[in-house]
Amino acid sequence: GQQVMQIPQYQHVQEGEDFTTYCNSSTTLSNIQWYKQRPGGHPVFLIQLVKSGEVKKQKRLTFQFGEAKKNSSLHITATQTTDVGTYFCAGPNNDMRFGAGTRLTVKP
Amino acid sequence: EAGVAQSPRYKIIEKRQSVAFWCNPISGHATLYWYQQILGQGPKLLIQFQNNGVVDDSQLPKDRFSAERLKGVDSTLKIQPAKLEDSAVYLCASSLNGDTDTQYFGPGTRLTVL
Numbered sequence: 001g002q003q004v005m006q007i008p009q010y011q012h013v014q015e016g017e018d019f020t021t022y023c024n025s026s027t028t029l030s031n032i033q034w035y036k037q038r039p040g041g042h043p044v045f046l047i048q049l050v051k052s053g054e055v056k057k058q059k060r061l062t063f064q065f066g067e068a069k070k071n072s073s074l075h076i077t078a079t080q081t082t083d084v085g086t087y088f089c090a091g092p093n094n095d096m097r098f099g100a101g102t103r104l105t106v107k108p
Numbered sequence: 109e110a111g112v113a114q115s116p117r118y119k120i121i122e123k124r125q126s127v128a129f130w131c132n133p134i135s136g137h138a139t140l141y142w143y144q145q146i147l148g149q150g151p152k153l154l155i156q157f158q159n160n161g162v163v164d165d166s167q168l169p170k171d172r173f174s175a176e177r178l179k180g181v182d183s184t185l186k187i188q189p190a191k192l193e194d195s196a197v198y199l200c201a202s203s204l205n206g207d208t209d210t211q212y213f214g215p216g217t218r219l220t221v222l
Contacts, residue, residue, distance in 0.1 A: 031208060042199055042213040043151065088150050092208065098143075098150035 006099035019076040021102035023089035032072045038085040112214035120220045126188040129217045133202030143199040195221045
């Protein structure tokens with residue numbers, strides 16, 4: 001089945017630097033969800049985006065849904081070591097579930 | 109509120125053996141999912157239940173995997189017989205009522221097939 005594609009696969013940053021991960025789909029998505037999975041942990045829901053062009057913020061995290069509802073991004077400002085983990089986007093349909101994730105490591 | 113419970117947390121078996129995993133979703137959640145997560149990959153949906161009915165099992169290897177959700181609450185996932193490539197973390201998740209709702213994941217069962 002189809003999958004949402006995520007880039008980059010890995011990102012290593014210095015603490016304090018910004019981080020962005022992108023999620024792309026070949027088809028229009030009715031909604032998109034973002035999850036964070038800490039090393040050794042399970043995915044934890046972060047946010048859901050539904051509207052075209054929607055932007056939502058959670059402290060240092062900014063989530064955006066594209067105008068065409070085919071792509072989304074997660075931006076973290078001034079990363080901290082607590083941001084370490086893998087960030088997944090997930091489409092709404094069972095044949096377009098979780099992307100492969102972007103694994104973020106932060107050097108103190 | 110109690111989260112999604114799964115057991116066992118770890119399981120080691122030899123290939124061709126059978127194994128079963130158990131999941132207790134959050135109380136009141138109608139939708140239950142089983143995912144397989146291979147190391148370094150995103151979760152792959154195996155099966156989705158709505159109450160005690162199967163919504164989607166298109167990616168479930170039915171020759172060896174089976175799942176049930178009797179009475180629309182707890183669920184079990186079985187593998188018989190296991191293969192080496194089944195080594196993964198099996199995650200159970202539940203949501204209130206369908207795909208647009210937040211999914212809450214359990215801690216997972218880490219399966220190693222030797």
